[in-house]
Amino acid sequence: MKFNDKTFLKEKNKILMFYPYISSKxxxxxxxxxxxxxxxxxxxxxxxxxxxxxxxxxxxxxxxxxxxxxxxxxxxxxxxxxxxxxxxxxxxxxxxxxxxxxxxxxxxxxxxxxxxxxxxxxxxxxxxxxxxxxxxxxxxxxxxxxxxxxxxxxxxxxxxxxxxxxxxxxxxxxxxxxxxxxxxxxxxxxxxxxxxxxxxxxxxxxxxxxxxxxxxxxxxxxxxxxxxxxxxxxxxxxxxxxxxxxxxxxxxxxxxxxSEINDIIKYRRKLYFRYLQNFSKNSKIKVIDDFNNNKFHAAWLITIAIENKDYLQKKLNSKNIEANQVHFRNDKYTIFKKFAKNKKFKNMDYLEDKYLVLPLHHKLKIRDIDHICNIVNKNT
Ligand SMILES: Cc1ncc(COP(=O)(O)O)c(C=O)c1O
Missing domain, CATH: 3.40.640.10 (Type I PLP-dependent aspartate aminotransferase-like (Major domain))
Known part of the structure; x- marks a missing residue:
């Protein structure tokens, strides 16, 4: 199985957040x-x-x-x-x-x-x-x-x-x-x-x-x-x-x-842990993970929390790197608002404007992760 192809970055000229995985078979x-x-x-x-x-x-x-x-x-x-x-x-x-x-x-x-x-x-x-x-x-x-x-x-x-x-x-x-x-x-x-x-x-x-x-x-x-x-x-x-x-x-x-799921997860985890390694010395970044030894992370998303989320998101976008929040607190949507009326969500309130999801998928290489982290570390 071959996860990366050379044309990907050139083709899109952008580091995308997601990319569908289709088996070559x-x-x-x-x-x-x-x-x-x-x-x-x-x-x-x-x-x-x-x-x-x-x-x-x-x-x-x-x-x-x-x-x-x-x-x-x-x-x-x-x-x-x-x-x-x-x-x-x-x-x-x-x-x-x-x-x-x-x-x-x-x-x-x-x-x-x-x-x-x-x-x-x-x-x-x-x-x-x-x-x-x-x-x-x-x-x-x-x-x-x-x-x-x-x-x-x-x-x-x-x-x-x-x-x-x-x-x-x-x-x-x-x-x-x-x-x-x-x-x-x-x-x-x-x-x-x-x-x-x-x-x-x-x-x-x-x-x-x-x-x-x-x-x-x-x-x-x-x-x-x-x-x-x-x-x-x-x-x-x-x-x-x-x-x-x-x-x-x-x-x-x-x-x-x-039939390829073990390799798919293994590769995503490799990229995930590279992010962790690259952020390990940056005290301004909190990776959203409780690092609990009882948990095996399937590495679908890498999410970070930072004070200057909007600035960083713009900076990454200006460098052709997609980054966004993917999901939003559900009480923001009109259909759900009534269920949250007069209620407080302390942790959600705190993180709402701070979290940001970075690219993670099978077409990325370790050097792409290093490139993204370099920009993140320089701008936090
Ligand atoms: C947490 C969660 N639940 C449910 C769904 C719904 O799945 P689907 O898009 O296959 O309907 C998704 C993703 O789309 C999801 O991320």
Whole structure:
């Protein structure tokens, strides 16, 4: 496998934040799939589910979906979250974590972030629990695992459903266990710029057979596909379903990248640790990481916090290096504002104007990271 190509920087004349990873095998393999009978949901989807589950989920049930957002919506339905139920979520995440809760009419309860990791603050979670709380959603931001022992303890104590949004953290580990195996449900994303991509795609994991059967049904209109294929009337729809399945074209991309995932993560971590090394003597920079030995970082993002964020961002941009914040606190968006009214988020308030995400992807070389760090160090 060859990660870098010489033309990349010249071609774009810019160091980009992200770049999709497509396995070199995929051009041929997607071609084969396109020429086959199955281009929609078929055997490749099932194979991807099996291989993914085998690799990351100790063979728990896995369902491939059209997106990570689809998987999140399904997980909220399976959690039996209903209108006005309270769900505790991090205030800082991709909006996709929280938007599906609005489809249901649930009451979003924002928890503050931990200032070191920007993951959900477990102390904040515990304070927000009421009789109406149904579930807690945690997001392993940038590839760094949340404090899963604490989140498990809290959810067990208060009888809450724990959902892991693993969109950014495939392959990350907490106490040597893959993230995505701790919660009642977990969701992954294979959107264009994630560790592995299927163009757009996602995956839901569930822990018991009944939920699996239901998830399969509501992923596809509410119809049991196996029964439908028998071609007789045995496919009544008794609950509302969606069209949330993955296609075999996407699954082909996913299978090829999945076979290379160890190398993909290894290379991203190499770049991540080069950033850490280059910033180690700069006291003005705080890397967003809690450097906890129990955590294995999947290195999807490198985020730093600095006082002069706007200045540095402009400086980097002027040198043809992309840098931006990627995600924003969710209460900035009109659709979420009412859930944060009259509430304080001390750590989020503190970091809001300070954090900045720097480029990290398979096309970058160590010397690109050194070049970026040189500019960052000179301008902080
Ligand atoms: C934390 C998080 N959750 C959910 C999603 C949604 O995934 P998708 O884009 O596959 O719907 C993303 C990324 O897009 C994400 O970063």
């Amino acid at each position: 995929s051009v041929k393999n997607v071609g084969k799939t396109i020429k086959s009978r199955w281009i929609g949901q078929g055997p490749k989807v099932e194979l991807l589910e099996k291989k993914f589950s085998n690799k990351f989920l100790n063979n728990k049930y896995a369902l491939a979906t059209g997106s990570g957002t689809d998987a999140l919506h399904l997980s909220y339905i399976l959690s039996k979250i209903k209108k006005d139920d309270e769900v505790i979520v991090p205030i800082f995440t991709c909006t996709a974590t929280n938007i599906p809760l609005l489809y249901i009419g649930a009451k979003i309860v924002f928890a503050d972030i931990d200032p070191n990791s920007m993951n959900i603050c477990t102390k904040s979670v515990e304070k927000l629990i009421t009789k109406k709380t149904k579930a807690v959603v945690c997001v392993h931001y940038g590839g760094l695992p949340c404090d899963m022992s604490e989140l498990k303890r809290i959810s067990k104590k208060h009888n809450l459903i724990l959902i892991e949004d693993v969109a950014q953290a495939i392959g990350a580990k907490y106490k040597n266990k893959n993230v995505g195996t701790f919660g009642n449900f977990s969701t992954f994303s294979f959107q264009a710029i994630k560790h592995i991509t299927t163009g757009d795609g996602g995956l839901l994991t569930v822990k018991n057979k009944d939920d699996y059967i239901k998830a399969k049904r509501i992923r596809w209109f509410g119809i049991d596909r196996d029964k439908k294929y028998k071609g007789t009337w045995s496919n009544d729809i008794f609950e509302i379903g969606y069209k949330y399945q993955m296609t075999d074209i996407s699954a082909t991309l996913g299978l090829d990248s999945l």
